[in-house]
Amino acid sequence: MPSLIDIRRRIRSVKSTQQITRAMKLVSAAKLRRAQDRVLSARPYSAVLARLLADVARAAKTDERLAHPLLAEREEKRIQLILITADRGLAGAFNSNLIKAAQQFLADHSAEQVELETVGRKGRDFFRKRSAAISGEYVGMTEKVTHAYVAEIARGIMARFAAEEIDAVYLLYNEFKSVMAQRLVIDRILPAQLPPEGKAIEFIYEQPPAELLEKLLPRYVEIAIYHALLESGAAQQAARMTAMDSATTNAAEMIDNLTLYMNRVRQASITREIIEVVSGAAGVE
Numbered sequence: 001m002p003s004l005i006d007i008r009r010r011i012r013s014v015k016s017t018q019q020i021t022r023a024m025k026l027v028s029a030a031k032l033r034r035a036q037d038r039v040l041s042a043r044p045y046s047a048v049l050a051r052l053l054a055d056v057a058r059a060a061k062t063d064e065r066l067a068h069p070l071l072a073e074r075e076e077k078r079i080q081l082i083l084i085t086a087d088r089g090l091a092g093a094f095n096s097n098l099i100k101a102a103q104q105f106l107a108d109h110s111a112e113q114v115e116l117e118t119v120g121r122k123g124r125d126f127f128r129k130r131s132a133a134i135s136g137e138y139v140g141m142t143e144k145v146t147h148a149y150v151a152e153i154a155r156g157i158m159a160r161f162a163a164e165e166i167d168a169v170y171l172l173y174n175e176f177k178s179v180m181a182q183r184l185v186i187d188r189i190l191p192a193q194l195p196p197e198g199k200a201i202e203f204i205y206e207q208p209p210a211e212l213l214e215k216l217l218p219r220y221v222e223i224a225i226y227h228a229l230l231e232s233g234a235a236q237q238a239a240r241m242t243a244m245d246s247a248t249t250n251a252a253e254m255i256d257n258l259t260l261y262m263n264r265v266r267q268a269s270i271t272r273e274i275i276e277v278v279s280g281a282a283g284v285e
Helices: 004-059 062-067 094-108 121-129 147-162 209-284
Strands: 078-084 113-119 134-138 168-176 182-190
Touching: 004 168, 004 209, 078 094, 078 121, 078 147, 078 209, 094 113, 094 121, 094 168, 094 182, 094 209, 113 121, 113 147, 121 134, 134 147, 147 182, 147 209, 168 209, 182 209
Parallel strands: 078 113, 078 168, 113 134
Antiparallel strands: 168 182
């Protein structure tokens, strides 16, 4: 049976951990508000860009669309997978779900040559230890997403695809749905998938549609990666806030249980001392 000193030491240790988890929850909540605002601001832009691209593609001729290198459909023998994970842990199953999905993707495409482009330290460290084919790695940008970083990733990917070094590019990330839920998403971004043609919008273009398509398709790929990073950042903060809230609640329950156990041990110790005093007094008589 542990002594009262050991139990008190354990209670102090759990209280210190509870303070840390509570602080991390508050920090994640503040970061989540900012990340959520960025996601909600980016979604309309992505939607309008997709509509504009669909209209430009409709206006362009068929041979002009087929001639664009980012629209070239080839047999998928060499695949690039962009895996977006977090740089830090303590986010529940956020990273493990992504890693499991990446492993399943590699298993499903075992007959093809798959290279990983890892964004985030957790995914990079996991697959580096398993000697996976990693063509590029980006660390420290999941919580501070900038267009310069995204453009660097997108330019490298588009150059390799246009040079026919790879045949397809997929994005794997967590999409932010709510504080309690994230959705695992696997999107193919190259060859670029033109949005479905909806209701025609009468745009007036100064440049020819083929020239606009040449400018819009790279921007469309960049925005797809940028939007995925924003979604992943918001989902990461939501997962971490939920995990730290659960940890804080569990710590409170553990403190209550340890305090109750300590009181029982102390009561038993006092009772034992009283019995010893009474027994000693009876022996003297």
